[in-house]
Amino acid sequence: MFDPNRFIADRTHAVDASGIRKVFDLAATLENPIDLSIGQPDFDVPDPIKQAAVDAINQGFNKYTQTQGIAPLVEKVRARLDYRFPKLGNDYGLLVTSGVSGALALLMLSCVQPGDEVLIPDPYFMMYKHLVRLAGGVPVFVDTYPDFQLKPEQIEPLINERTKMLLFNSPSNPTGAVATDTACREIADLADRHGLLLVTDEIYDEFCYEKIQDPNHPGEWVVPSPLDHNPNVLLLKGYSKSYAMTGWRLGYAAGPPAVIAAMSKIQQYTFVCAPSVTQAAGAIAFGVDVSSLVEAYRKKRDRVVERLNGLYELTTPGGAFYAFPKVPEHLNLTGTDFVKRAIEKNLLVIPGEVFSERDTHFRLSYACDDARLEKGLDILVELAK
Numbered sequence: 001m002f003d004p005n006r007f008i009a010d011r012t013h014a015v016d017a018s019g020i021r022k023v024f025d026l027a028a029t030l031e032n033p034i035d036l037s038i039g040q041p042d043f044d045v046p047d048p049i050k051q052a053a054v055d056a057i058n059q060g061f062n063k064y065t066q067t068q069g070i071a072p073l074v075e076k077v078r079a080r081l082d083y084r085f086p087k088l089g090n091d092y093g094l095l096v097t098s099g100v101s102g103a104l105a106l107l108m109l110s111c112v113q114p115g116d117e118v119l120i121p122d123p124y125f126m127m128y129k130h131l132v133r134l135a136g137g138v139p140v141f142v143d144t145y146p147d148f149q150l151k152p153e154q155i156e157p158l159i160n161e162r163t164k165m166l167l168f169n170s171p172s173n174p175t176g177a178v179a180t181d182t183a184c185r186e187i188a189d190l191a192d193r194h195g196l197l198l199v200t201d202e203i204y205d206e207f208c209y210e211k212i213q214d215p216n217h218p219g220e221w222v223v224p225s226p227l228d229h230n231p232n233v234l235l236l237k238g239y240s241k242s243y244a245m246t247g248w249r250l251g252y253a254a255g256p257p258a259v260i261a262a263m264s265k266i267q268q269y270t271f272v273c274a275p276s277v278t279q280a281a282g283a284i285a286f287g288v289d290v291s292s293l294v295e296a297y298r299k300k301r302d303r304v305v306e307r308l309n310g311l312y313e314l315t316t317p318g319g320a321f322y323a324f325p326k327v328p329e330h331l332n333l334t335g336t337d338f339v340k341r342a343i344e345k346n347l348l349v350i351p352g353e354v355f356s357e358r359d360t361h362f363r364l365s366y367a368c369d370d371a372r373l374e375k376g377l378d379i380l381v382e383l384a385k
């Protein structure tokens with residue numbers, strides 16, 4: 001008898017996507033929801049980048065590319081990394097990937113062995129734990145509530161001989177927390193001391209409202225990174241958020257040559273290469289100034305904090321375009337139940353349990369127009385009372 005379930009591998013069952021599915025099933029019942037659940041910018045791809053993609057298609061740039069990425073893009077990325085992270089030295093590896101998700105998948109497939117433990121600060125980008133499990137690894141969560149700052153003394157007791165990797169994400173999805181330079185140094189030192197691969201996912205670096213002076217170029221402003229302190233860090237960056245190119249699938253990984261070589265080998269037999277057209281467009285993206293868009297998001301962030309202040313426990317987000325408030329204690333509701341109430345009022349936000357082993361908070365995205373944001377905040381103010 002034909003039983004399609006027979007074909008599903010055990011490793012697929014290790015991925016439980018039911019949390020987010022529940023929310024989207026509920027959301028599907030809404031007609032025109034105030035949607036503050038979206039994980040992508042609300043502006044469109046800047047025109048020069050679109051034009052570069054159109055030109056690439058018309059000029060026949062539609063074929064496979066080299067696995068590691070096209071030369072014009074690789075040169076641009078290397079020049080940028082050399083300038084920002086002199087600590088990387090001269091012989092780091094670089095691989096252009098299909099988004100940061102592509103890089104994460106390649107990393108887990110090429111480096112995580114069954115039983116390997118991967119440290120994940122909680123709350124986390126939901127893909128991390130699923131990809132670790134898909135590779136047969138064991139996610140080990142480091143609870144960072146209530147301020148969402150990762151502290152070495154919380155990590156140290158969790159390290160044992162099976163610990164291989166530490167995932168780090170600043171600015172963070174879902175909390176918007178930005179790690180301080182001191183925290184980056186401490187975490188970089190800890191990874192070094194224990195021989196761990198520290199992976200820094202800096203996909204939201206463009207959206208940072210708490211920049212520090214560049215340690216190597218005084219007068220310039222940058223996001224604190226562990227890569228300022230330890231050269232043996234794997235850096236993941238992408239174009240999805242900075243240039244609103246989420247559907248175009250472009251990112252890159254830079255770091256220890258052996259790790260990049262392992263990831264490249266798997267890319268060769270899976271993704272083959274990042275999309276050719278997107279790579280061509282990505283090669284001109286660094287020349288596009290998105291600072292006014294980022295400034296608009298800073299104002300939205302300020303507005304969220306101003307309106308929710310005193311009603312919700314909320315750590316002021318220093319970056320990305322998310323806030324992660326706690327459900328007020330007096331409501332006596334889990335994050336999921338609170339979100340159900342919000343949905344009854346036509347507001348869509350995401351329960352904390354989708355990003356965490358706890359279910360006490362919810363994520364709202366302020367990547368939307370001001371009018372919609374205000375309406376959503378009105379509902380949240382009402383719900384807190």
Ligand SMILES: Cc1ncc(COP(=O)(O)O)c(C=O)c1O
Pocket residue numbers: 039098099100101102125169172173201203238239240246250251
């Ligand atoms: C922290 C984080 N890392 C990686 C990704 C994946 O981004 P990409 O579109 O580059 O695959 C996301 C997307 O939401 C994210 O929030």
